[in-house]
Amino acid sequence: MAPQLFIPPNACDSHLHIFDPRFREVLPADDMSAVPCTASAYAEVQRALQIDRAVVVTPRNYDTDNAVTVDAIAQMGLHRARGVAVLRPDVSDSTLALLHEQGIRGIRFTLYTPEHAPTSFDMVEPLAARIKVFGWHLQLHWTADQIVAHEGLLERLPVSVVFDHLGRLPVSVGLDHPAAAIIERLMREGRAWMKLSAPYLDSGKGRQSTYEDVDEVARHWIAVAPNQVVWGSDWPHTSLRSPPSTAIFLEKLFSWVDDQACLDRILVSNPERLYWDAEA
Template sequence: MDREQHVHTIDTPKARIQAPAFACDSHIHIYDRRFAASPGNGAHIVDRATVEDYRRVQERTGTQRTVIVTPRPYGTDNCVTVDAIRQLGIDNARGVAVLRPDVSDTELDMLDRGGIRGIRFTLYTPHQAVVTFDMVEPLARRIAELGWHVQLHWTADQIVEHEALLTRLPCKMVFDHLARLPPPVGTSHPAYGVVRRLAASGRVWVKLSGAYLDSQVGLAGGYADLAETTRAWAALLPQRTVWGSDWPHVTETHKPDTAAIFDLLGTWVEDEAARKRILVDNPAELYGFAR
């Protein structure tokens, strides 16, 4: 059993670096068996990933704010995310929903009042996705007037392939998980150039999260092969990068320790003022938290 499952024990270590006041974990997922999984998408609800479980994680990282992203088992049913925002309190929590173009204006208004501030397109494995690329632009145009953003979990190659689409989007766009730049290519991948060009619009953000998704050295190597990419994004977008733990790390057979993931930010962004921007100021701007 991994350390994350021993959160009740008093000897479980906390993060070594101190989180500033109002630090935000900008990417987690909540799974709660009170909410049924959507049939037919092949994904399953995991255990030990409720709001109460996450509160214990916060005690170890020191983060106070969070952004909950609806996970794949729930399809386009975002009730679990809205409920988690309610439990954590809308002053300290926001959400990112999964929607299709047939969503009603009434539902959009309800989600907005419930703390949703963006919609996610997880398309790195299209055959498993509940949305498609042709849904991105029409939905982006509908949510732009709400001030929401689109969150894109795409491969680096998909970012390059769809540059023209991205250029047309009228709203903010957030690239998940370091924009999935694969090592050892890293910032030499053409996707880095695409995102850098789009960044001139002032509407592009990158999440410093999910290093294990592309790392070749893995947990044992401290994901060191993603350090250069992380530093590059933080330098390119000092006011438009946010950090996320990706808890509860459902993609990983051997779960990383979330406090250790938080400590990685201290090695990647050594300047304390820069870390405060990434953890406090930038997410306040993106998600609408109080300054």
């Protein structure tokens, strides 16, 4: 970490998953077969990173059962945690209201592998209309090609969207992929956010180079819309067979920013606006 930069108070890890054996996983584990990674285990990571706040994202393993996420938020406390749920359009109004009270602030669509997804593209627009009243957003883990294919859908949405994991641009194309222009336009308009997370998902060079081939993309998102980016650890890094220390990914963020003010926005004021200011 650059010596002139430091973790500010109320810093937020805006993307992590909890796997707790007290809650039954519904879908096959496949690459998400994590050892139990509970809220108490994550608390140790938080202390090591000096991160005060967290956003828990329901893993696809639990289908639309968000109990594991709600429980983790309750353990951490609403002043320190928020969550992103997985839901389908048949969710009741009363359930949405309860989830809001329990700290949920968005719905995730993990559709980069549609055959393994608990939701589908035709559910996006109906759910967006339902959650607008709560000030929630849609979190999208889509491929770059899917973003291009569904540009019209993105333009119609009445709520903000949060793109997962640096936008999933293939490193062979990077910012020349047509999805980059779509994402950039939406971010500049204040209609979209970017999560600076999981650089390993699209890196071709991997851990040996500290995923340096995604640096240009990450720095680009920060440059074009510094008020529309947040950072997430993606703990417990279940797509990696031998995950490194989570501190590596915080150090990665330090290498992407130019000054403390930018770091403070990404870790404090931006997640504050996205997750804590979203009230019904």
